[in-house]
Amino acid sequence: MVTTDLAAPKAAAPQTRRRTHRAERLLAVAFLAPTVIGMALFVLLPIVASLLLAFFRWDIITSPEFVGFDNFVDIGADPTVRVAFINTILFVVIAVTLQLAVALGLAVLLETKMPRLLASFFRSAFFFPLILSAASVSLVASYLFNQDFGLVNVILGWVGLPNVPWLTSSAGAVTVVIAVYVWQNFGFSFLLFVGGLANVPREVYEAASMDGASGWHRFTRVTLPMISPTILVASVMAIISALQIFDQPYVLTRGGPGDSTRTAVMVIFQSAFRELEFGKASAIGIVLTLIIIGATYAQFRLSRRFVFYQ
Amino acid sequence: MADLSRRGLLALAGLGAVGTAFSWDRLIAKDIPGRDTDALTVVILGTAQDAAARKNLVDAFRGKNPDIKVRVQGIQGTDWSDYFAKILTLVAAGTAPDVVLVATEGAQLFADRLAHPLDEYVVRDQAEIQEYFDDVHPALIEAFMYQGSLFQVPIDFNAANIYYNTKAWERAGLARPADDWTVDDFLDASRRMARSAKGSFRPFYWTNRLWGGVVPWLYANDTSFLTESKAGGGSWLWDKFYPDDPSSASRGGGFQWLEPNAEDPRVAETFEMLRAMVADGLASSPAQGGGNELVGRFADGQIGMTPAGGFWVDGLAAGGMKPGDYDVQFFPRGRVQRHQFGAAGYAILKTSQRKDEAWEWIKFCCSREGMQMSIPIPNTTPTRRSMVNATFYEGKGPEHWKVFYDTLDRFPTTAPIPAPPQQAAVETALIKNVVGILTGSAGNVRRGLSGMQRDLELALKEK
Known part of the structure; x- marks a missing residue:
């Protein structure tokens, strides 16, 4: 009984810390998400697309054609x-x-x-x-x-x-x-x-x-x-x-x-x-x-x- | 700062999802004007106000075609090339219009890649549309033929005529030039105007760097910067619509500009003459021409002559010029008196799902009623000969307004500005080299033209 009573608060402390830590991480994710998504969509994606596009011939009307270098x-x-x-x-x-x-x-x-x-x-x-x-x-x-x-x-x-x-x-x-x-x-x-x-x-x-x-x-x-x-x-x-x-x-x-x-x-x-x-x-x-x-x-x-x- | 619980995060995510659902049309650009609409979308070069100004035209069209909704969209551009690039972007974005107003500069670009031929429509509706062809010079039609097919029906045009300021002309003791005046007469008049003027007066100013630039002078010297030939085919149109026209025999399936011709001795001769004009102070540099500034300078009497078409009349009137303050004459004769013109008309895009409705729009716009509504004032020249009349120019126009259409009737070899499908690259090559050659030394002319030849070769190689 004693052992159990003593052990319970000890086990609860790390659990609370973990919960708090997870809540903080969620908060960080929530705040960062709009910027990260925005950057990914409007900066990173165009950069990657531009890098790839350099290896294609594309006139925006017809389909891109791979031309290497x-x-x-x-x-x-x-x-x-x-x-x-x-x-x-x-x-x-x-x-x-x-x-x-x-x-x-x-x-x-x-x-x-x-x-x-x-x-x-x-x-x-x-x-x-x-x-x-x-x-x-x-x-x-x-x-x-x-x-x-x-x-x-x-x-x-x-x-x-x-x-x-x-x-x-x-x-x-x-x-x-x-x-x-x-x-x-x-x-x-x-x-x-x-x-x-x-x-x-x-x-x-x-x-x-x-x-x-x-x-x-x-x-x-x-x-x-x-x-x-x-x-x-x-x-x-x-x-x-x-x-x-x-x-x-x-x-x-x-x-x-x-x-x-x-x-x-x-x-x-x-x-x-x-x-x-x-x-x-x-x-x-x-x-x-x-x-x-x-x-x-x-x-x-x-x-x-x-x-x-x- | 308060911690965010799982429940809180879920609530935020839920709010985000609701917001996303509400703005879904915006996010996927479904609410962009023109996308998924059941209206016939017509694109013109101009502002939203220019598009709105066509309301009467749209209303009149709908009066005759109540089942066809029309949406006119103005696309702004610094020039036709800029406008064409924006149309292509609309096509790529999935918001391709059904009908596009295209000038000769882009006629072959569109015909080659984007436009739907009108052959079956004009043949089918010949009884209805023959009166249009009877009223329109065949040179204007030929400008919109490509590889034997007709891709546009021209509505307006402008040939490079010479506008002259009558005060500057009289100050130099000059009489109106004869219809068949020569390039030598032109140079003599320019020198006399320069001698009689003071301050920053220029006898000759360029309209812009391409249209009204070097090409009219090259045409007058019976040459061009690209070789010119005619595509095969096209007899179906000439035999059917212009059976009695004597010039029909020389017409074909549309112009072809396949090779550069900048090293032709006649091109060099022309450039040398123009270079000397700039060096002698008779002409401005071609880099300086253009736009409303030119209208203002001409109206102020600081410019003696400039090449322009009927499109200038309204601008000069707005600039304060009375009909007697200026006049127009044909472009001077060199080896020949061939003129350059530009025209515009509607093209149906291949991608359009409303081609039949689009043709009805084109047919209405080239009808007398439609053309009168499209061109209510002399800010361009209607392609219908019968509309170029005294009433149209009353109170604004020059005394010899007949010059505008006579340019076609009296000089049937008059031709459009050279504009192959690679027009953008060709225009760049031309503009890039012209200014350098005309403002450089005499010894630089041939070298400059060799550079232009190389640039044009590269431009024409493009697919």
């Missing part, structure tokens, strides 16, 4: 796709460099030289373009840079400069696409840098000043190392975003003149929604994804040498 061979042999990837990489190098340089320069300027009220105004003003639709911005830019009637050429004419074929020459078109992209996107990097600069301890600057460091030296020897983790994050995000550029060249130039502003995502769109080659479009998408993963991995590897964590 033919789509990858096709895109390797397609000069337009090659040019689009080269353009994209060149664009990333130039646009991201400019974007980070402008954003960092303005962030430093605002944090060090600007009165607080004015700095607050510019912080909002620089972020503002980011909330606009890229297509709308590009449409306005296409009017501004119109060779015959655009405001930019009108202003150039006032100061005696010749009419520039902004959107109809290769150099002009690339310049405009980069300028519009950087103008619209530097605000995000700028905000990251403002946050990074706010975290640099004032004492470090004071110590550097007492040691006789000039403004330039404080920037290169204190600011840059101290915000290097922010620079890493900003550059990773800027590169991933720039590799996917589509709206600006599509609206401004449709990839022209020739192929001079054609980008990787543009050829994905062209293949899928104009030429109905969904297999080829998926194959290009996979190559672009691999490039993005490779670039991000390389950045994190390099960061071990250049990024300073406090």
Whole structure:
């Protein structure tokens, strides 16, 4: 009897714990299920479908036909796709460099030289373009840079400069696409840098000043190392975003003149929604994804040498 | 946080199941407009407002066919290619419409893959529909024949005529050009307009990068960027519907564009002339043409000439131009005075379960009553010759509105824009190369055309 009486509460405790544990697990499942199901249906499934589609020829009307690696061979042999990837990489190098340089320069300027009220105004003003639709911005830019009637050429004419074929020459078109992209996107990097600069301890600057460091030296020897983790994050995000550029060249130039502003995502769109080659479009998408993963991995590897964590 | 009991979880799951049951139609997209409906679904290029504007047409049709419900759906697109891609997506999604408005740009794409031939219907109802063919130029019909069969009945068309701003023309001391004016006359007029104008005036502006772009100039020089031939067959239609038409003998079973022709010396000659026009400031770059902006510039007097069809009349009136402020003339003569046109008509999809009802819709839309309701204002040119009249253009149109239909009657070799089934890839190849060639150096023309030839070869290889 005694044994039984004593044993009962001992047996009940683990059972209660198990029940509680199971209830917690059920609760977790209930809360996670909508997100997991949503992700599986709308993210994972399309990714898997896209991976599979790359090995098929499919025009959405007739049944898919298995073609093995033919789509990858096709895109390797397609000069337009090659040019689009080269353009994209060149664009990333130039646009991201400019974007980070402008954003960092303005962030430093605002944090060090600007009165607080004015700095607050510019912080909002620089972020503002980011909330606009890229297509709308590009449409306005296409009017501004119109060779015959655009405001930019009108202003150039006032100061005696010749009419520039902004959107109809290769150099002009690339310049405009980069300028519009950087103008619209530097605000995000700028905000990251403002946050990074706010975290640099004032004492470090004071110590550097007492040691006789000039403004330039404080920037290169204190600011840059101290915000290097922010620079890493900003550059990773800027590169991933720039590799996917589509709206600006599509609206401004449709990839022209020739192929001079054609980008990787543009050829994905062209293949899928104009030429109905969904297999080829998926194959290009996979190559672009691999490039993005490779670039991000390389950045994190390099960061071990250049990024300073406090 | 409270723990979730098994009972609680079951209750939540039950709620979820009830919610799922209530939203089942939404989840399986059964409530998408057009799916599982018993109405004849007609798709047009345009907005929901454009579709709603056809209510009178639908009501009149239902007055004659009370058993056929009709639902007109507007599909928006930046151009015809964009619209065609969206139609194909509808087909893939299982919401294929029954009837689709298709322009010449997509006629062979649809005929090759999606559309049902109309041969048996037009033959069966010849007595009823013959008056339509009597009123419509055969070139417009031929544009919708593919491999010997008729796939669409055209409702409207637009040929590339030259619109000119009379103020700019008079300022340069120019009289109205003769009907058979030449490309040299055109260039001379352009130079005189440029000399007499100030500011950002352009003597010539492009309508868009394809229609009204380089093709009319190539046609005027008796060439094209693709080789052109005629498919066999088609005599069943010409013998039956156009027995007395002298041009019937030269017509066939539809146009074929099978090979690239960009390296033809006449193509190079044309591109060199156009490149020089751009370089000399007589013409804008073709990348800049198009849309409402062009209407505004023309109405403001900043543009001297542009190629356009009857579709421009209403837009210019809306832009404030009076009938005397502008006029139209035929495209200038090069080696020949062949014009380019585009047309549109309804096609029945192969997948439609309501083909007979769809044919009734097409027949009604090409009847005089249906066409008058479809085209109440001059924002395009009706295919019926008898409808292109003074009343139609009253208060809005140019003095020489007859040019619009005379383009077909006086130049019977006038042809549609080249658009094989691989139209999207061909259009991309053309647009991609044209701007580069026309804005580049003289030495780049032949090299650019070789690049276009390669791109067109790749485009035409596509299935």
